[in-house]
Structures are given as C-alpha cells and as structure tokens.
Amino acid sequence: MRSTKITSENLEEMFDRGEDVTEFFDFDSAVVEDKTETKRVNVDFPAWVVEALDREARRIGVGRQAVIKTWIAERLDDEAARRSA
Structure with missing residues (x-):
C-alpha cells in the first residue's frame, strides 16, 4: 500500500485510464461482508x-x-x- 495520499477523483481517473490502482489499497485489513x-x-x-x-x-x-x-x-x-x- 502506498503511503502517498490521493484524492478519490484522482484514483477514479487512474482507474478509468486502466492504470493499476491496487497500490492504494490495504488488502490485509480489508473487510468484506458477503451475506x-x-x-x-x-x-x-x-x-x-x-x-x-x-x-x-x-x-x-x-x-x-x-x-x-x-x-x-x-x-x-x-x-x-x-x-x-
């Protein structure tokens, strides 16, 4: 996970361009509720x-x-x- 801050708008723009944005997420502490x-x-x-x-x-x-x-x-x-x- 990257320690640099990013705005949600910038993150969305990167995602829309097809860039890999996974570095901005902490999957180790992610909580998924799937009922x-x-x-x-x-x-x-x-x-x-x-x-x-x-x-x-x-x-x-x-x-x-x-x-x-x-x-x-x-x-x-x-x-x-x-x-x-």
Missing part, C-alpha cells in the same frame, strides 16, 4: 477465452474469477432491465 449464498459451478472455456480473461484481469488488476463474476452479473442485470422495459 450472499454462493454455489460453486464448473465451466469449461476454450483456451483463447481464458487467455482473453487473463489479459483483462491483468489490465484492471483483479483476478480472472472477478472478471467472470462481474461480466456475468452485468449481463444478467442488463437482460433483466431489458425484459422489464
């Missing part, structure tokens, strides 16, 4: 999809699983909004 029941699923992807997911994960500084979860959740939200419109 959502989870279920494990296995999905097989072609190698090119896994490689693309890994590139995107590196670009935004998160793990592959986070990319998959986020993209699927976004798509489900979009579909739900489309159906209710």
